Each structure stands twice: as structure tokens, then as C-alpha cells.
Amino acid sequence: MADAPGDIEALIALMARLPGLGPRSARRAVLHLLRKRSGVMEPLALALAKVSASARDCRICGNISDHDTCPICASAKRETGVLCVVEDVSDLWAMERAGGFTGRYHVLGGTLSALESIGPEALRIPHLVARVGQEGVREVILALNATVEGQTTAHYIAEALAPTGVQLSALAQGVPMGGELDYLDDGTISAALAARRRL
The missing domain is CATH 1.10.8.420 (RecR Domain 1)
Incomplete structure (x- = not known):
């Protein structure tokens, strides 16, 4: 102009x-x-x-909040035994919009990417492993985008959590390959969450 x-x-x-x-x-x-x-x-x-x-990152899950602990982590009504792992805050917000999840979240802050030099140390994977042990988590839902990077990250997390014995599951139907959670409608996300499969 x-x-x-x-x-x-x-x-x-x-x-x-x-x-x-x-x-x-x-x-x-x-x-x-x-x-x-x-x-x-x-x-x-x-x-x-x-x-x-x-605005700051929630010290527990990585969500964006105006307090050190976000309302989801602070809520006594949320189920503590189920943890949903997402790539970014926008994915957490998409899951919350869908309204089908009553547990807690863990935001990774991205995905593994050799091209962008993003390794496991750059993500919140060690914190995830620690949370599973400290919080008595019985199920971890990997709600990562259906991209190559998302699936690579899911595989890495599955290996990192294997020694804990926690049950792993992933979103099922309705999430297309290459699809990103933030762009899916609420019904699709709810259906994928309800029909998650064990890994």
C-alpha cells in the first residue's frame, strides 16, 4: 500500500x-x-x-493461561488417570471444543523433525514420561496430527513410555492422513476420540 x-x-x-x-x-x-x-x-x-x-505456559501441561496452572489442570472435575497428548495448544483447544474428553492434556510444543532439527530434547517428552509416573496415569491418548512427523513422534513416545507399562491409544476413524486437528469439525474429533484404538 x-x-x-x-x-x-x-x-x-x-x-x-x-x-x-x-x-x-x-x-x-x-x-x-x-x-x-x-x-x-x-x-x-x-x-x-x-x-x-x-499470558504464560501452564507449568503442568503447556497450555496457554493467565496463571501458572491452567483451568484444566486446576480443575478437580477432570479425570486424572487419562492424559491426552497433543502437538500444540491449538490442538488442545480443538479437543476441548469437541467436548468429548474429560481427562487432562500434555502439549508437546511441536513434533520431531529432522529437516527442522527438532529432536526429542526440544519437545516436552521427558516431562510427559515424568508425569505418567508421578500422576498415576493409566492411559495416554496420542492425539497427534496424521502427518509423517506426527506419526514419527507418536512412535518415539510409545517407545519412551514402554517401560512405564501405561496403556497407549490413538485417535481412530475420522482423522484423515495429513489432517490437522485444528481444522477438523467437532463431530469428527469426538468420533475419533470415542473410537480410539489401543497401540
């Missing part, structure tokens, strides 16, 4: 970095914000500043 002032151009460039927004979508979003300054832009700026200052 050559005619836009420098600050506005900078905002458009930042917005264009967001997932799902390209330069055109970012330009439209910024113009909308500018037209609705008091009703949208100013509250958004305040909310962004507040979240930037308060």
Missing part, C-alpha cells in the same frame, strides 16, 4: 504475518480497524497489551 503512512504500512505488514491473512486481507483488516477505531481498534489494542503481559 504505497500511499499509506509508514505506521499504517508497518501495521499491514505485521497483520499479513498472521495465519490466514495475506497482504490484501491484512490491508482490509487494517482499514476496518481504522474506520472503527473506538469500537474495535482501541479495545483490541488494550486486549493485545493485556494478553501480552499476562
